[in-house]
Amino acid sequence: MKIVIIDYGAGNIKSIQFAFKRLGVEAKLSNDIAEIQAADKIIFPGVGEASSAMQKLAASGLDTLIPTLEQPLLGICLGMQLLCDFTEENTTKGLGIFNTKVKRFTNEVKVPQIGWNTIIDLKSNLFDGIDESAFMYLIHSYYAESCEEEIATTNYGVNYASALQKENFYGVQFHPEKSSKVGEKLLKNFIEL
Amino acid sequence: MFTKRIIPCLDIKDGRTVKGVNFVNLRDAGDPVELAKIYAKNGADELVFLDISATEEKRKTLIDLVLKVAEQVNIPFTVGGGISSIEDVTLLLNSGADKVSINSSAVKNPQLINDLANKFGNQCITVAIDAKRIDGIWIVHLVGGKVPTELNLFDWAKEVAERGAGEILFTSMENDGTKDGFANEALAELSSLVNIPIIASGGAGNKQHFTDAFIKGKADAALAASVFHFKEIEINELKQELQRNQIPVRL
Numbered sequence: 001m002k003i004v005i006i007d008y009g010a011g012n013i014k015s016i017q018f019a020f021k022r023l024g025v026e027a028k029l030s031n032d033i034a035e036i037q038a039a040d041k042i043i044f045p046g047v048g049e050a051s052s053a054m055q056k057l058a059a060s061g062l063d064t065l066i067p068t069l070e071q072p073l074l075g076i077c078l079g080m081q082l083l084c085d086f087t088e089e090n091t092t093k094g095l096g097i098f099n100t101k102v103k104r105f106t107n108e109v110k111v112p113q114i115g116w117n118t119i120i121d122l123k124s125n126l127f128d129g130i131d132e133s134a135f136m137y138l139i140h141s142y143y144a145e146s147c148e149e150e151i152a153t154t155n156y157g158v159n160y161a162s163a164l165q166k167e168n169f170y171g172v173q174f175h176p177e178k179s180s181k182v183g184e185k186l187l188k189n190f191i192e193l
Numbered sequence: 194m195f196t197k198r199i200i201p202c203l204d205i206k207d208g209r210t211v212k213g214v215n216f217v218n219l220r221d222a223g224d225p226v227e228l229a230k231i232y233a234k235n236g237a238d239e240l241v242f243l244d245i246s247a248t249e250e251k252r253k254t255l256i257d258l259v260l261k262v263a264e265q266v267n268i269p270f271t272v273g274g275g276i277s278s279i280e281d282v283t284l285l286l287n288s289g290a291d292k293v294s295i296n297s298s299a300v301k302n303p304q305l306i307n308d309l310a311n312k313f314g315n316q317c318i319t320v321a322i323d324a325k326r327i328d329g330i331w332i333v334h335l336v337g338g339k340v341p342t343e344l345n346l347f348d349w350a351k352e353v354a355e356r357g358a359g360e361i362l363f364t365s366m367e368n369d370g371t372k373d374g375f376a377n378e379a380l381a382e383l384s385s386l387v388n389i390p391i392i393a394s395g396g397a398g399n400k401q402h403f404t405d406a407f408i409k410g411k412a413d414a415a416l417a418a419s420v421f422h423f424k425e426i427e428i429n430e431l432k433q434e435l436q437r438n439q440i441p442v443r444l
Contacts, residue, residue, distance in 0.1 A: 014289040018264045048314040107388050110413065112316040112359050114390050116238055116443040117195045135196070135443045137269055139291070139316045139359075156195055178269045178291065180233065 001191065003027040004039035008062055010046050010053040010078065019177035023188055031060050040071055041191060046078030050102075050142070051090035053078055067095055072168050072193045080164065080171030081142060089142050098164045098171060100147035109157035112141040117154050117162075119174070124151040124165050126172075128189050134182045136162070136174030144173065196441045197407050198238040198414035199428055200392065201421040203228060205274070206246040208254045210422065226261045232421065233268045235428045238443060240266070241294065241362070241416060244274030245337070252281075256288050263289020271319055273362075277302075282309055286317065294362055296321040297335045300342055300349075303356060310357025319392075320358040322349060324379075325366035331379055338366035346379065347386055354387040361387065362416065364394040372398025372420070380410030392416050400426060400434045407440050 003020060005013050007029040020027040027043065030036060044066065046053055057063040066073070066083075075083045084094045087102035094102070105111045118133040136154075143160040146153065152163035154173070164171040170190070176183035203210045203225050210225045229240055242262070244255045252275070259272055272285050273294030282293050299306050299320050309318045323338050324331045324346040331346035350361055363383055365376030375393045384391045390413035393406040397417035406412045420426045432442040 012286060012289065012291060014260075014287060015263050015291070018289060019267065021264070022267065047317065049311070110388055110390050112389070113195070114316065114360055115196060115198045115414070133194070139269070141316065175269070178267065180267050184267060 002039045003041045004030050004036050005043040007031045008056045010048050012047050013045050016177045033065050042073040044075040044079040050087045051092040054092055074190050075171035083171050097169045098149050100145050102142045102144050104142050113156045114139045119152040119162050121153045126189050130185055136179045138174045194441050196443045200239045200414055200416040201232045201237050202241040202416045202418045205242055205244045229262050229266045233266050236432055237428050240270040242272045259288040259290050292317045292319050294319040294321045306356035315357045315359040318359050319362050320353040321362040323364045323366050350383050350387055354389050360390040362392040368396030374402040375406040375410055377405055377410035380412050384411035400431050404438045
């Protein structure tokens with residue numbers, strides 16, 4: 001099993017690598033196109049601001065590579081958002097895998113959302129053995145609008161897609177690597193896909 | 194269901210956990226990595242590490258600690274103490290910290306908040322504010338509460354939020370170490386004044402104090418150290434009591 005974490009300079013990748021290590025699996029950091037193509041499973045992380053992250057992807061040709069990948073890929077947090085069509089954050093065009101828009105939370109709630117929230121209406125084998133209303137750790141100001149590819153829903157002032165799936169592409173807004181036992185289970189499910 | 198957070202704070206000096214009363218007379222309360230693992234297991238929602246000995250030569254010890262925590266703990270954590278540059282933050286985040294907390298350096302150079310928020314995203318920038326009242330007015334203090342500034346707590350809180358802080362960690366120096374409860378009036382005012390999460394700190398002595406911080410103080414999270422380190426309050430039991438009091442928590 002070769003797991004590669006895409007290393008493009010935008011994200012808390014160490015934590016993801018450690019999370020796999022706790023599961024007894026080595027995950028390699030790489031931005032090398034051939035190495036990513038040869039992986040069995042791919043993690044697409046991301047923390048920070050959307051437009052600069054897209055620029056970094058483009059600079060290394062990863063923006064054209066990612067949509068062509070055929071093995072299971074898991075986008076985490078900003079990684080998930082960049083897999084969508086578009087994000088309001090500095091009016092940034094995404095990779096267009098998920099047919100939805102990313103919007104900013106309104107000021108009726110505190111922004112960013114920081115903390116543990118529940119995921120409901122779970123619709124994917126990514127959630128095997130994970131209960132409805134399980135808690136995940138989230139830290140974000142922008143959210144993916146509900147859509148057909150939604151496989152989990154979370155409420156924070158608004159119901160939004162906290163996980164998405166289309167074919168081999170998976171995306172989660174929450175941080176499984178920081179979400180205690182439940183997050184570990186999700187990463188284990190991803191490895192076993 | 195979005196929940197309120199319970200955050201044990203580990204004050205770190207020379208790689209060990211310490212907690213003093215009113216920031217003096219430090220006592221040893223154990224190995225930070227072991228404590229962190231116990232807290233994560235017992236239901237802590239997040240951890241804060243404050244390096245109170247932060248000097249250049251201690252920086253490497255702190256980075257080693259951050260790496261160890263990130264390797265062994267599966268909940269998020271924030272690191273603070275002596276952070277004053279983009280380089281400091283890069284190193285901490287690359288070592289596995291989820292957020293950083295800045296305090297004095299933000300007061301001395303408020304532009305740092307903008308710079309860090311722009312570079313790393315506001316969600317990972319916590320601004321810690323220590324304050325106490327002077328002639329009835331809440332004044333921001335530095336150096337563990339010893340040195341008063343000319344900043345009013347509420348003006349400063351608004352400014353840090355506008356500059357891009359992702360949340361505010363407010364410590365009432367009047368309450369810290371007293372075990373008489375959090376500064377709920379000031380907390381509630383802060384919480385209604387800015388639209389970012391507020392972490393309550395200083396004064397936790399019993400479980401009711403946490404309920405009060407969430408209901409009266411409208412806090413989004415509550416932080417404490419010694420009541421957890423010395424097992425006066427078990428986090429699981431605290432969260433059960435909060436749930437009985439209709440406060441949403443992760444159990």
